Amino acid sequence: MDFEVINENAFINKKILFIFPSVIIGGHELMTIQIIEDILKVGGVVSICYNRSLENLEKVFSKMNLEIIDIPFSSKKLEIFHAYFNFYLINEAKIFLKTIEKNFDEIILVQGDIELGSIYAHAANIINCKIVSYIPYTHTAKTRNKFLSSLRDFFGSSAYKWCNNYITIYNKAAFDIKKYNPTADISIIKNKVRNLDKFKFRIKNYEKSDCYYKIYIVGRVYFSHKGHDRLLNAISKLDPNLVKKIELNIVGDGPDFEKFKCLASSISNLKTVYHGWMSEPWDEAYKADLIIIPSYFEGVPLVMLEALELNINIIASNVDGMLDYINRENLFSDTSALMDLLRREIK
Numbered sequence: 220m221d222f223e224v225i226n227e228n229a230f231i232n233k234k235i236l237f238i239f240p241s242v243i244i245g246g247h248e249l250m251t252i253q254i255i256e257d258i259l260k261v262g263g264v265v266s267i268c269y270n271r272s273l274e275n276l277e278k279v280f281s282k283m284n285l286e287i288i289d290i291p292f293s294s295k296k297l298e299i300f301h302a303y304f305n306f307y308l309i310n311e312a313k314i315f316l317k318t319i320e321k322n323f324d325e326i327i328l329v330q331g332d333i334e335l336g337s338i339y340a341h342a343a344n345i346i347n348c349k350i351v352s353y354i355p356y357t358h359t360a361k362t363r364n365k366f367l368s369s370l371r372d373f374f375g376s377s378a379y380k381w382c383n384n385y386i387t388i389y390n391k392a393a394f395d396i397k398k399y400n401p402t403a404d405i406s407i408i409k410n411k412v413r414n415l416d417k418f419k420f421r422i423k424n425y426e427k428s429d430c431y432y433k434i435y436i437v438g439r440v441y442f443s444h445k446g447h448d449r450l451l452n453a454i455s456k457l458d459p460n461l462v463k464k465i466e467l468n469i470v471g472d473g474p475d476f477e478k479f480k481c482l483a484s485s486i487s488n489l490k491t492v493y494h495g496w497m498s499e500p501w502d503e504a505y506k507a508d509l510i511i512i513p514s515y516f517e518g519v520p521l522v523m524l525e526a527l528e529l530n531i532n533i534i535a536s537n538v539d540g541m542l543d544y545i546n547r548e549n550l551f552s553d554t555s556a557l558m559d560l561l562r563r564e565i566k
Contacts, residue, residue, distance in 0.1 A: 225408050231262060233325050234324050235264065242270060243273075244273060266288060299371050302334075305338070327352075340382050354385060356387075382403070386407070387408075388410055390542070392518070419530075422530075431464060433509070440474070444515060445473075451479070470497055501529070509534065510523075523535065537551060
């Protein structure tokens with residue numbers, strides 16, 4: 220089954236409202252901003268609805284000269300339960316959607332996952348208001364190690380039927396949505412990469428070290444998601460003479476940061492450098508010989524797209540968006556396969 224791939228031209232001559240239900244700004248929200256900018260460049264008309272207390276969004280949107288509509292409420296903790304049982308919020312969402320739906324050709328709900336914004340999706344379904352869910356992935360609560368995961372997945376799987384129009388960002392997510400909602404109309408919009416010319420210039424003029432093979436892993440240090448532990452497991456099983464050649468660079472922090480440091484320190488001969496969280500990771504990671512993405516699940520990670528744009532070598536786990544972008548010979552499924560790739564890459 221092939222899914223239509225669309226771009227900003229799909230929204231020309233339409234008046235569009237983007238609803239941002241999230242209370243934080245993540246990668247999906249940033250990608251949505253890029254889409255909005257692209258739509259504006261081709262003459263589209265965009266309005267936005269979001270929580271005005273989000274200062275980062277406020278700064279961005281204040282420069283874009285958009286119509287801003289205040290959101291009646293933002294996403295709630297354990298929102299999927301609110302979407303079924305909080306009749307007050309469901310009614311608030313119904314009233315809001317009824318008020319604004321006649322003013323727009325398209326209403327796009329920016330869902331980071333099926334739970335985020337699900338109150339609006341349910342309300343739209345009840346009043347037969349057509350909305351489009353822009354959702355990056357279909358990972359279950361169990362996969363993401365969430366509280367009350369079994370219950371959340373039970374309700375979440377049915378929530379896909381509240382919307383019949385989806386935009387996602389890679390093929391497997393589109394197939395998964397189709398499994399949950401066989402009648403859904405699904406399109407794919409490819410995430411775009413910002414201008415990285417200054418880092419291309421740095422790479423071109425950077426003299427690589429003969430002493431170490433520089434491996435970088437960029438992102439939140441969170442074992443059950445980002446897979447830092449499986450990388451350490453693979454390195455620990457390599458020949459010590461090969462480990463001696465590695466400089467492992469960690470860009471990021473997170474809940475498993477101290478645990479990672481402890482595990483890394485137990486691997487003989489491994490040089491590990493910690494850079495912490497960086498607002499611009501390529502200020503450091505442009506030096507990489509290799510980017511590793513050992514995640515257990517992902518959408519389409521921005522670090523992957525940008526590393527590809529910078530022509531930096533990547534090896535990654537064979538899941539999700541990586542399957543759409545990375546050559547199969549650079550993907551691994553388990554520790555043994557990751558070890559084989561590391562042996563191949565480290566000279």
